[in-house]
Each structure stands twice: as C-alpha cells, then as structure tokens.
Amino acid sequence: MAGVVEELVKKAGGCAVIDGGFATQLEALGADINDPLWSAACLITKPHLIKEVHMQYLEAGADVIISSSYQATIPGFLARGLLLEEAEGLLRTSVQLAREARDEFWKSTLRSSKPVYNRALVAASIGSYGAYLADGSEYSGSYGDDVTAEKLKDFHRRRLQVLASAGPDLIAFEAIPNKMEAQALVELLEEEDIQVPSWICFSSVDGKHLCSGESFGDCLQILNASEKVAIVGVNCTPPQFVEGIIRDFKKQTKKAIAVYPNSGEVWDGRAKRWLPVECFGRKSFDVMARRWQEAGASLVGGCCRTTPSTIRAVSNALKSRNGQ
Numbered sequence: 183m184a185g186v187v188e189e190l191v192k193k194a195g196g197c198a199v200i201d202g203g204f205a206t207q208l209e210a211l212g213a214d215i216n217d218p219l220w221s222a223a224c225l226i227t228k229p230h231l232i233k234e235v236h237m238q239y240l241e242a243g244a245d246v247i248i249s250s251s252y253q254a255t256i257p258g259f260l261a262r263g264l265l266l267e268e269a270e271g272l273l274r275t276s277v278q279l280a281r282e283a284r285d286e287f288w289k290s291t292l293r294s295s296k297p298v299y300n301r302a303l304v305a306a307s308i309g310s311y312g313a314y315l316a317d318g319s320e321y322s323g324s325y326g327d328d329v330t331a332e333k334l335k336d337f338h339r340r341r342l343q344v345l346a347s348a349g350p351d352l353i354a355f356e357a358i359p360n361k362m363e364a365q366a367l368v369e370l371l372e373e374e375d376i377q378v379p380s381w382i383c384f385s386s387v388d389g390k391h392l393c394s395g396e397s398f399g400d401c402l403q404i405l406n407a408s409e410k411v412a413i414v415g416v417n418c419t420p421p422q423f424v425e426g427i428i429r430d431f432k433k434q435t436k437k438a439i440a441v442y443p444n445s446g447e448v449w450d451g452r453a454k455r456w457l458p459v460e461c462f463g464r465k466s467f468d469v470m471a472r473r474w475q476e477a478g479a480s481l482v483g484g485c486c487r488t489t490p491s492t493i494r495a496v497s498n499a500l501k502s503r504n505g506q
C-alpha cells in the first residue's frame with residue numbers, strides 16, 4: 183500500500199472510510215445530471231454544488247473524497263463545444279474543488295477541535311470508457327470488436343496526465359468493467375510513469391465476475407504485477423455480493439482492498455434511471471461495513487444511491503469499533 187494510504191488506514195483504526203454516491207448527492211441538492219456528461223456537467227454549470235457535496239461527505243466522516251471527474255472527459259467536453267484548454271481546465275477544477283473542500287473542512291475541525299476526523303485524502307476519479315459512452319456498457323463491459331487496448335489507452339491518456347498533475351493524493355479508476363481496460367490502465371500508468379498512487383476498482387453484476395463475465399483472478403494478476411496500483415477492489419456493485427468478493431480477492435492479492443458498493447438498485451442504461459431492488463434483504467450498510475472490514479477490506483464506502491447518511495452510519499460503526 184502506498185505510504186499515504188497506509189498512514190490514513192492506520193489513523194482510521196484499520197479501515198478508512200470512502201465517501202458515498204457523488205452524483206446521487208448532487209441530484210439530491212437539485213442538480214440536473216440527465217446529461218451526456220452526467221455529474222461532470224456540474225463542473226460547467228454548478229461548481230458550488232460540487233464543493234457542497236464534498237463538504238457533506240467530509241462532515242459525515244469520509245477519510246477519502248472522490249473528485250467529480252468520473253464522467254469528465256476531454257472528448258465529452260469537446261462535444262459540448264468547449265475548447266481543449268477549457269476541457270483540461272475543468273479536469274483540474276474537479277481536483278481543485280475537492281482539495282479546497284478538504285482543506286477548508288480540515289481547518290474548521292482543527293479550530294473547533296471536533297473529534298474523530300482525519301485529514302482526508304483526495305482521489306481523482308477516472309470512470310471507464312463505457313461511462314463516457316453513456317450507453318450502459320459500463321455495466322456490460324461490451325465495447326465492441328473495434329475497441330482495442332491501444333484505443334483505450336489513447337482515450338485515457340491525456341485525462342490521466344492532467345488529473346495526476348492537479349495534485350490529488352490518489353487516482354481512483356472506478357467501475358472498470360472488463361479485463362482489456364484493466365490491462366490498458368496498468369500499461370498506461372507505467373508508460374506515463376504516474377507517481378500518484380492508484381486504485382483500480384471493478385464493477386460486477388453477479389458478485390463472481392467483472393461485468394464483462396471475465397474472472398476477477400485474471401484481472402488481479404495483472405494488477406498485482408504493477409507497483410503503480412496501491413489498492414484494488416470493487417465499486418458500484420450490489421452490496422450483498424461484497425463480502426464474498428473480499429474473501430475471493432484476499433486469496434488472490436496482497437494489495438489493500440477497497441469496497442464501495444451501490445445501494446443494490448440496478449442502472450437501466452437505456453432509460454437512464456435506477457430500478458428498485460426486489461429481492462435483496464436490506465441489511466443496513468453499517469452492519470455490512472463491519473463484516474467487510476472483518477473480511478479484510480482496508481477502505482469502505484458507498485457508491486451510487488448511497489448518501490451522506492449512509493457514510494455517517496458506516497463511519498460511526500467502523501470508528502467506534504476501532505476505538506476512534
């Protein structure tokens with residue numbers, strides 16, 4: 183694990199808390215994210231709400247906040263009519279907003295001597311190629327025959343360079359749905375010699391494989407071979423699968439494990455809405471979070487459809503047990 187993460191996990195008592203659904207909370211504050219850029223549209227229209235969401239997750243107890251760049255891509259911004267410099271500027275802004283929120287919140291906790299907070303880390307989000315396509319393929323992993331690892335590297339290259347140079351503590355590759363993209367990202371981190379430690383998290387719809395149906399084990403082998411990857415895990419995956427996934431990962435990697443599942447609702451990529459959960463017995467997230475820590479996760483949080491109240495409950499559950 184990279185030093186900075188190791189230190190945070192230790193300070194948090196063995197399991198650090200990641201924030202919750204970012205786009206979900208932006209919507210709750212009134213943002214319209216029904217847009218090809220999804221939550222990244224707010225970088226153009228409502229940057230103040232982005233900072234507000236970060237503040238709410240910090241207040242809830244997040245030790246790591248993830249920037250608003252999940253679906254912020256250079257081709258996406260160009261298609262919106264922005265210039266290249268403007269697109270790159272917005273990527274930097276996403277990290278800047280998170281850093282400002284972290285720094286302001288930290289200053290205020292020092293002043294008020296509120297207990298139990300750690301100085302949070304800022305992770306720069308990088309969503310998959312499928313997220314940019316906005317066609318549901320981030321949950322199928324099917325990019326079509328014309329998409330190669332080289333094409334994926336070219337898609338990710340400039341965004342990665344710009345975000346890494348904007349001063350995040352971590353890079354968070356989120357909801358990676360297939361092995362080719364995992365391989366492309368690892369190669370890109372080496373080719374660009376990125377010095378910011380990364381996490382690579384997969385998405386899964388069945389709890390046994392990546393969304394593409396490929397094996398976690400094959401992908402972990404690729405990630406294990408890279409020193410640039412500090413943390414591996416899953417996000418935006420139904421919570422009922424997470425404990426089994428951690429136990430499976432534990433057998434196949436020595437890297438730290440991060441898990442931040444969604445609420446269990448299912449994204450309908452065509453209708454662009456969340457479908458309610460039908461058959462999942464709703465054990466509360468904080469109860470599950472304790473089990474995830476016991477199973478071996480070092481970082482725990484939430485993804486889509488989880489909120490600051492989810493993260494507050496997770497933080498209270500983990501930190502009270504860890505003596506914080």
Ligand SMILES: C[S+](C)CC[C@H](N)C(=O)O
Pocket residue numbers: 217218219220253312313314315316317318320418449451454486
């Ligand atoms: C994590 S999904 C809900 C993100 C949204 C999707 N990429 C879209 O733009 O439709």
Ligand SMILES: N[C@@H](CCS)C(=O)O
Pocket residue numbers: 202203204205206221248252307356357418485486
């Ligand atoms: N960090 C993103 C992930 C979407 S899957 C968000 O929480 O909106």
Ligand SMILES: [Zn+2]
Pocket residue numbers: 417418444485486
């Ligand atoms: Zn999600």
